[in-house]
Amino acid sequence: MTLSDCRVLIVDDHAHNRALLAALLEGLSITLVEQAANGIEGLEKVARRRPDLILLDVMMPGMDGYEMCRKLRQTYSHSDLPVIFVTALDSPDERSACFAAGGTDMVAKPINGPEIASRVGVHLENRILLDRLRAFQERLSLELEAARAIQENLTPGQAELNRVGAATGTVIQAHAETSSELGGDFWSVRDDGDGHVVVLLADFAGHGVAPALNVIRLHTLFGRIAAAAAPHEAMVALNAELKALLPVGQYATALYGIFDARRGRFSFAGAAAPPFWIVQNGQARYIEASGPPLGAFQDAEYETQTVEIGPDAQLFLHSDALMESQVDGADIADEQVLAAWLVEDAGSGSLPRALAARFHRLLPGPPPDDLTMISIGAR
Incomplete structure (x- = not known):
């Protein structure tokens, strides 16, 4: 698995923000990108196919980013599904609220391209490493189980x-x-x-x-x-x-x-x-x-x-x-x-x-x- 294999979901009620984030992701060779205009739509897309990372706005109609993230954390851990809040809210209390809702990381608007690229890259690379580690552990477990059966015989x-x-x-x-x-x-x-x-x-x-x-x-x-x-x-x-x-x-x-x-x-x-x-x-x-x-x-x-x-x-x-x-x-x-x-x-x-x-x-x-x-x- 590489960055080009990763799937990212952008959840933001402003179409131009979604388009800008998608263009930045394309610069990282990430082309498997889905978009949603609010938390309700975002949860529906996650239910259909879990992404590898979510870029999530806070202030949205219908269901805001906090509520969406809290619902996600009922099912997915931070390692299973990292969530980066992308928000204009930048006070200490607002930052704390993002993490309290289950956010993995956050970046402030207006969107800074290099910062977004850096943070997305780090979290996806961690995700890739975790997937490789899990695959290795599963393979090792199967091999040890087979070896144990041989030894017992x-x-x-x-x-x-x-x-x-x-x-x-x-x-x-x-x-x-x-x-x-x-x-x-x-x-x-x-x-x-x-x-x-x-x-x-x-x-x-x-x-x-x-x-x-x-x-x-x-x-x-x-x-x-x-x-x-x-x-x-x-x-x-x-x-x-x-x-x-x-x-x-x-x-x-x-x-x-x-x-x-x-x-x-x-x-x-x-x-x-x-x-x-x-x-x-x-x-x-x-x-x-x-x-x-x-x-x-x-x-x-x-x-x-x-x-x-x-x-x-x-x-x-x-x-x-x-x-x-x-x-x-x-x-x-x-x-x-x-x-x-x-x-x-x-x-x-x-x-x-x-x-x-x-x-x-x-x-x-x-x-x-x-x-x-x-x-x-x-x-």
Whole structure:
């Protein structure tokens, strides 16, 4: 859109004033000009097709400029439809009345060509910039919505969780939400073909597009890892790939584990991840998952550890937003608080959803960081 594409409405009861203003607009290459002799006629023309700017006289028969502008502002904001009063009334009170009625700007009669040209040019250029910004925002919103849908498809839906659970003798539930349109958390589960659940939960540093792209990278890499690989071997492989791909300063915390429901055993390797939890017999205990973050160091080493899990226990993994989000300057939960929540909600039917409900009762709205929670237990 350029000035030549803009449409201007001139509202003045004197034909020679309208003709003079139209000639000045033509000098700005503005040829889409309509004219009206009073406020009533002006409103009718706006209703048929909204202009990009109105040049409006004050003193007119039938309906004056003040009344017309007040009626316009019931529908259109200043950014939607700028109105420049062109009036012989030039006292401070009269100027104030123009702005009180909803005017965007004003110029005094007798008409000064360069002043009119300058003010019209400024307001129309602003209008053009706003239109471009709105178009950009709409396009960006659509693109982010599409990207979010793609990202959501990278993680298992409930049908896939049920399938993996049936193949491994487990019940798997999850809850995930992002702090913005695109998230930096990645999680996935799969069965290894031998009755074990393979789980990965990772959290890329930062927010926005870069972490979201890294999530797609990690999804691809997770698919390449052999299902039978030991957790430390999987982490070494993921680290080597991410180190080659990520720019300096980008990395991920992660937990990679293999859950054997038949033997009641969870083998895992951590990469600076938050601790995970075992909930059993009315108690909740956490297990540290230390290790260097993924993608930060070339020759990072990881260790496979194993913990025993009883037949009626639930394994609970979460990203750091669950404990590190703050309310009134304090973390939303420490280890004692989270342990109490886990025990109280262990029989809720879905530990992740129950914890999410607690989280949002304390902190309504989108979380300040991506929030991911996974629970796994034997059937």
